[in-house]
Amino acid sequence: MDLKRLHYFCTIAEQGSISKAAKLLNIAQPPLGKRLQELEQEIGSPLFTRTPRAMVLTEAGSFLYRRACDILSQVNSLKRQTVTIATHKQRRVTIGISYLYLRYFTPILMDYYQNRPDWDINVVVSDSSHLEAMLVDQRVDIALMQVPHDRQAWFVRELEPIDTIAVVSTHYSAILAGKTLNFTDLNGIPLILLHRIGGEGTYEVLRNTLFSNLSHINISIKVSEPRLVLEMMEQGFEGAAFLPRSEFVPSQHGKYLACPLAEPFAIYHPAIVTLSTAQDRLLWPLEQEAEG
Secondary structure (H helix, E strand, C coil): CHHHHHHHHHHHHHCCCHHHHHHHHHCCCHHHHHHHHHHHHHHCCCEEEECCEEEEECHHHHHHHHHHHHHHHHHHHHHHHHHHHHCCCCEEEEEEEEEEHHHHHHHHHHHHHHHCCEEEEEEECHHHHHHHHHHHHCCCEEEEEEEECCCCEEEEEECEEEEEEEEEHHHHHHHHCCEEEEEEHHHHEEEECCCCCCCCHHHHHHHHHHHHCCCEEEEEEEEEEEEHHHHHHHCCCCCCCEHHHHHCCCCCCCCCEEEEEECCCCCCEEEEEEEEEHHHHHHHHHHHHHCC
């Protein structure tokens, strides 16, 4: 099926007559009518009902018109994107992603890659405190990270909070498996807690909550990356941890399990962050993508 014929057919459908379509397309009526006739012969069915006042799409014509519009739109988009790439009209965009939300933000990053061919995307994975410093130094344009504690210097687009879950070694499955956990259930159990490199964050909130609820707190290890937490538990760490639900991956060898908390514990707040002075330049298109 010829794309030019589809274009001519859609124009006739939109204009309601061959004469109006020919004028808009800047071609003579006879060859335009011939192209329509060829398309109808190829389909094996009339695409229009001819009336004295206008050409009206048949049922087959209406179906073809809807699908042809989609096809032509995709072809035009493909052409624009290819021309952009061919002429190297790309702008370098450096995006920082926090270790804390690698899995959460990966689909959004893939959307940027697939839908922004004019961007030369560079990705930096780091701790939220380091990403804040990189934003200030303009080494990254955008950070996908935890909401900053002090928002004065930032333009922040908050996303939906992520549930907190407890990840527990199966060493304790006899007493904890299938339970909705309270903090007191973890009294004395070795803990791995997420901890940012600099400044205050989720660690301090969680630690204060634990001190308020437990008589025996056993913080064994502090790390900055959820993947490391799960890997250590996979390797036999007999204890518990707290993670954003988005970053949980089931154990391949049955070494740990996820347990919901009895009460919501909202400490994980992902956001798209940039310097307030840069919001018009870059954040707006990214924000639109995230909403989609």
